[in-house]
Amino acid sequence: MPEKDLPVILPEDVKFTGKRGSPLLESETFLNAECPKCGGRARRETDTMDTFVDSSWYFLAYCFGEDKIDFNSSLSYWMPVDQYIGGVEHAVLHLLYSRFFTRVMRDLGLLSVSEPFQNLLTQGMVIKDGAKMSKSKGNVVDPDYLIEKYGADTSRLFSLFASPPEKDLDWSDKGVEGAYRFLNRLWGVVYKNKFKVQNSKFKINEASRLTPHASRLFRKTHQTIKRVTNDIEREYHFNTAIAALMELMNEIISFEPRSDEDWATFRFTIETVLLLLSPFSPHITEELWEAIGNKPSIFEQKWPDWDEEAAKEEQIELVIQINGKLRSRLMISPGLSDDEIKKMAIEEQKIKEIVGNKTIKKVIVVKGKLVNIVI
């Protein structure tokens, strides 16, 4: 058929009997056509296209925008898809056909790229009671029920926290409750402190001027920005990103602000948590962002940056003794295990020289103070 006669519209007035194949075979108005070449009587093709044709180029249709088909500027701006996300069941057909169609369109001069999807993420299945969630297995959790009971933010947070995206997600009612509790705690801490936070206009100029406990929170906040950002950037590991936010939440709850600097630190931390959490749970973060005196929308804010210097762990000086005599010193970050500290002490250059090939009988670690090596 010539292009100008498109579209061939699917007729609506047909009967569905389930017998004798397609109802189009009995639609006289559809069947009878005019031959575009000679004007004579002709019969229209009654077969329809495999629905995989529809999905082989739909990602291009979105680029056109509202009601306008524009095969030039908008396509070359938006294509290729930077991140495509879907089920692994489409790993062969849909993706192969889409790659094929994209190439045909390239060869028709409509498009400059060959590959439609730059990055692909195939998310795992949702598992409950050891089997894929499905109607036939009777282990389905209805999203409507979940949203009515806990809200969308909890539903989203749980599904992102329970496992990394590419792995199967094991359904757990406890996990949902956990996500809900976390959001409740966040709400509670903002509610309790919102006036103080709203009125905290103090600017943190120098981290070194903070009280020790504020300085700790300040550092932890920068560390969390770094962790969450890296977890998202690397393979979209949202589960560990959310875990980092939960850790920071614990710090906030045990933090008791006293001075202006403390309140400023507190505000900075709360704002950071809201910003970092906003992609996961967008509604509650919008609400709390507004509640502490900021203008919506939180999504018009910039993603926070961390300061590498501020994120640096505090170093502790450790004394190394050999047979009770001071021989060297070592700077370590807090939180290392005894075994790690032992290893570092033994491998310290000066200590290595003194020990030489003598046998080490014993290594004693006194937490935060010293290591004594007995030879």
Add this chain to the structure above:
Amino acid sequence: MEERYNPQKVEPKWHRYWEERKLYKTELKPSDKKFYCLEMFPYPSGKIHMGHVRNYAIGDVIARYKKMRGYNVLHPMGWDAFGLPAENAAIEHGVHPSEWTYDNIDYMKKQLNRMGLSYDWDREINTCSPEYYKWNQWFFIKMFERGLAYRKSSYVNWCPSCVTVLANEQVIDERCWRCDSVVIQKELEQWFLKITDYAEELLQACDELKGWPEKVVTMQRNWIGKSIGVEADFKIEDIEEKIRIFTTRQDTLFGATFMCIAPAHPLVGKLVSDKDGLERIRARYGRMDEKLGLFTGHYAINPMNDERIPIYVANLVLMEYGTGAIMSVPAHDQRDFDFAKKYGLPIRVVIVPEESTRSLTLPPRGGGQRWGGDFQLRTYNSSLIEEAYEGEGILVNSGQFSGLRSDIARQKIAKFIEENGLGKSVVNYKLRDWGISRQRYWGTPIPVV
């Protein structure tokens, strides 16, 4: 702000706000760096399930994150709205597929919005709307003009229960991917898209898919399935004719103990005198569940070892694949094995698994002499094997090629065949042209008169 967290109050408030502010509307901003984030669009089956929730939550985090990182983000959603369930609903409940589909879309769109997903709904697409599917028709015509869409009569995978054609990709273990009925072969006029023209490019470009999971790339490669095979000629005894076969397992050529040709093979007229028998084979053409053969009374000569082997007409050899004739290697192909057992044909082992050879005490390899031959014949008594060994291994009973590994033997035998004028090397792809005709109502009409 209320003391208690109440998502039922908080969430609708922000839905209204986002919509009023048109916060997720995307514009073309050529000076900004862009990020196109896309989740696979759903079939409007009625309601969303947890799999959707997970898929769209992941996409939404990425879209929102990138937006906050300063990208101009395109994050759209739409509906893969044509398909069989709508038609089945029409048959069962008397509701028009269009009404059924649009009702489902309305409901599911509400569900997605309740999830707080940052879609630019102004770009929503729906594949069952004429505004969308007219472009399917337009592409079809463009492809037709370029010779990329063509019609041919062919045997197709047919699902008797869905009353429609299935693509090869939709046949899983000889059953319909949707309803699990046994698929049969049926002759029909079909429209095809010539995806095979792009087979090599699609395969080569797999190397560039650095941002894809390795297992998906492997699945793409395997589906295209490139292999170097050979076409080899088997002379027919007493007649001045040859039968050309195609195989990708030329390493098993020495194990060919009979041949099969399709009932529509051009030489059938010359070779078969039992016309009734031939009719019976034709009637069951392409039926994978029932292997049926008819001995032609003629013999062919295996070009590798000059052995006389019987020629059969068989219902399971398809004229559409390869050359319409196959060499049958029962020890290393399960279908050939079943056929050989049924008709009492010889079975000869020519490949042994590599690991099994390690446990054997091998005769010395000195003086350029290869092990194998008679020694292996005694070890692997062909009449005792219970199923075909289709894997790779070490060649035995294969003349000068005995002792070689399958992959090396395939190259050497291909070369041998070419050099001795017995045939030629051929690149083969598992990928077939894409049959797009469906005998269904709820889809895009193929724009042909």
